[in-house]
Amino acid sequence: MKKVTTILTILALISTGIFAIWSDTLAQNNCEERTFTTTAYYSPLPNQAFYIKGDVEADKYLNGQGTHGASGQWVEPGMLAAPGNYAFGETVTIPWLGKWVIRDRGWAIVNAWERGNVHDRIDIWMWHGEEWLIRALIRGKQDITTTYCQGNQYESPSFSWDDMTIYKNFFDMAIIKFNLEQGRKDIFVRTLQEYLIKLGYLKRSVPTGYFWNESVQAICNFQVDYWVVDSHDSEWCGVYGPLTRSTLNSVLKKKWLYPANFWQTSSIDTIIQQAHNANKAMFGTTTQAVMPVYKEAKVAQPTHTAPVVIEKPQEESFELFGKYFKLNDSGYEIIYIQELLTDQWLYKSDITGHFDKETIEAYKKLQEIYNNEPLNFIVANLWQQFLASK
Secondary structure (H helix, E strand, O other): OHHHHHHHHHHHHHHHHHHHHHHHHHHHOOEEEEEEEEEEEEEOOOOOOOOOOOOHHHHHHHHOOOOEOOOOOEOOOOEEEOOOOOOOOOEEEEOOOEEEEEEEOOOOOOOOOOOOOOOOEEEEEEEEOHHHHHHHHHHOOEEEEEEEEOOOOOOOOOOOHHHOOOEOOHHHHHHHHOOEOOOOEOHHHHHHHHHHHHHOOOOOOOOOOEOOHHHHHHHHHHHHHOOOOOOOOOOOOOOEOHHHHHHHHHHHHHOOOOOOOOOOEOOHHHHHHHHHHHHHHHHHHHHHHHHHHHHHHHHOOOOOOOOOOOOOOOOOEEEEOOEEEEOOOEOHHHHHHHHHHHHOOOOOOOOOOEOOHHHHHHHHHHHHHOOOOOHHHHHHHHHHHHHHHO
16 A cells, blocks of 8 residues: 555656646746637628628628738638737637637627636637638637747647538527527528427418518517516517527427437538528528628618519519519418518508518508618618617
């Protein structure tokens, strides 16, 4: 027993000595071990299949323009965003990711005990486009012990992002990881709606992908049932935030509503194609073509542009997103219009996607209110009103 104790004592002394040598080496190089809360960000491009905040301008506001870091240098792999008390040129060596250099800032990149972080936060810049948004979201938020060094000792990172595991049910995972804002329309909302339908809170058979009246009420009812909010009168009722996400995740697990192949792996290209397919279902080919114009109008002052010349049918019809609809037509565009009209208290029937007489009369009233302006201008104007009310 004494022999064992002696061996353990010697090993402890050796380990202590090695640690002391390592610590001295770090100190001599102006380095130290430091734990950071790490996240990842990307730079958006026009016409992506999806965005974290719903459109390209909103993502630019969150992630920056994607040309230069706050240091003034061009964005490049190996760039970090760090709080303002960290100097540009200082480096952080992250396990499995190599050495990265601080060259950017961010309004959400703050010191410990701000915005709920226990450690100082750093943000890893990935690259441009939805491929890198996927990787950033999969990586998520992690607390990691790193080697932080003062002075510019930059080296190219040695990690290959191709090693990252991509999951088939990426969008199912994503809706539990981040908030969804009212007014957006995309595959994230569509995925959330699919689960609200399964739970019985959204009374429709086909999701629209549009987070507005019906979906807000469905979320509100879910929150009240599971004690996320006190009542339907709560200012948070219908807001899809962290506590609602966590509660929904628990409910879906308990009821076994997640796909059986939840952890099945996939590829980046497959995930992006899923989003494109969902967009076709939600918007239609013609509508997708005008959506970049519509998204730009949402965040900028609406401007008049020359309309695309489309041959108008002889029967009375109405142009919706560059496509003509007449009585008894149907489509996802009609679902979108009916929800919009419902919100404006002009349409009081069920959302059917069917262009019936009541929908047509409600749409005519909307056009009268806005002096027969093009639909994209009306939608942009309503969006500005929505933003101003927040």
